[in-house]
Amino acid sequence: MSPIFSLIAPASYTRPEILAQAAQALQSFGIAVRFPARLQNQKRYLAGDVDHRLQTLYDAYADPGTDAVWAVRGGYGCAHLATEIDWDRLSAKPLIGYSDLSVLLDQCHRHGLPAIHGPVMKEGVKLTADDPALRAASHRDFGALLALLEGKPAESVTLTPVSSALENPIEGPLVGGNLSTLASVAGSSLAFRAPPGAIVILEDVGEPYYRLERDLWQLAYSGALDDAAAVCIGTFEDCVPYGELHIETLFETWLAPRGLPLYAGLPIGHGRDNLPWRYGTNARIAANQLHFG
Known part of the structure; x- marks a missing residue:
């Protein structure tokens, strides 16, 4: 039923x-x-x-x-x-x-x-x-x-490594969501902070790249990603690029100095694809595959 x-x-x-x-x-x-x-x-x-x-x-x-x-x-x-x-x-x-x-x-x-x-x-x-x-x-x-x-497991998704892929699997709680929303509550009692070892998913819609960079900087410097193990980016639908700048390059600029592995290619966001996932359950990245919890 x-x-x-x-x-x-x-x-x-x-x-x-x-x-x-x-x-x-x-x-x-x-x-x-x-x-x-x-x-x-x-x-x-x-x-x-x-x-x-x-x-x-x-x-x-x-x-x-x-x-x-x-x-x-x-x-x-x-x-x-x-x-x-x-x-x-x-x-x-x-x-x-x-x-x-x-x-x-x-x-x-x-x-x-x-x-x-x-x-x-x-x-x-x-x-x-x-x-x-x-x-x-x-x-x-x-x-x-x-x-x-119904309690059935979600299918795995193939990721594209942006930074160097790690040899060892990453396993941790799957959290995150909309970049601008999470950045907007930084500094409040609702501030997002990735749990230790978390895999953080981020996506957005309709934002120019300079606003995305501002929001990403806000998350990074608020400590929201300090304990994360990896970041996976979904779609950035109708986000206005700046020249030849790619969204992956924008993210890598602020995440690489923190040693955070970065992956792209998730069919998650405001566009045609928005694959559902259980928030906070343990997920695993191995051999460029995201296995949902």
Whole structure:
């Protein structure tokens, strides 16, 4: 029996017609979602004020008829909730999302709750996209999400080593997410810090390279990556390059002096591909393969 998802809108506002289209496409794929009585109560560009978004979060976790909590989108606003959540009120349902959700995924892990970095609900519209490659990738990613919820292991992914590949395998917790989101909470009580031996995944969307460099510098000099064992970069969709500068070169500039191995090629991010993974579980890099936990 397929899992049933409680929907939350912890960040930006989404037009209801998009959510309706996504729900219909997901239903045809065998995924059932449950809308609360009032998912959104728009305030500026947000899905509601902090109290409204927080209450829908609590209600989603308290619903005995659902198996997971699924964000309809990211955008902006999750940090507002992360500082206010009474974590004792949350059950052991996995939270699913990415992008601005990165801060909530990280906090769930810190509080011993399961989380999955993966597609948000509104991306269900990709299941019926005109582009066959987009449809195929979406079917793969949503299928992989269901497999994770059923407890099945994720498939390994081939990486491209940017710095010299290590002879010995790397094994540690898989963490990270959206670069600009994680950089934005540096210096706060929500500051991201990779656990010892962690494999850190980073991705982003719509940022010029100088902003990406600023955010990467912020993470590096805030100590967020001091205990990491490796960094793997996903896609940087619609990020505006500077001349002939490659994103791998940008990352290597700040990570190589720290002795951090750098890998590219992950099908994870805001583009066509966004392979889901369990946040905080042990993963392994060996022979340029990332084996998810």
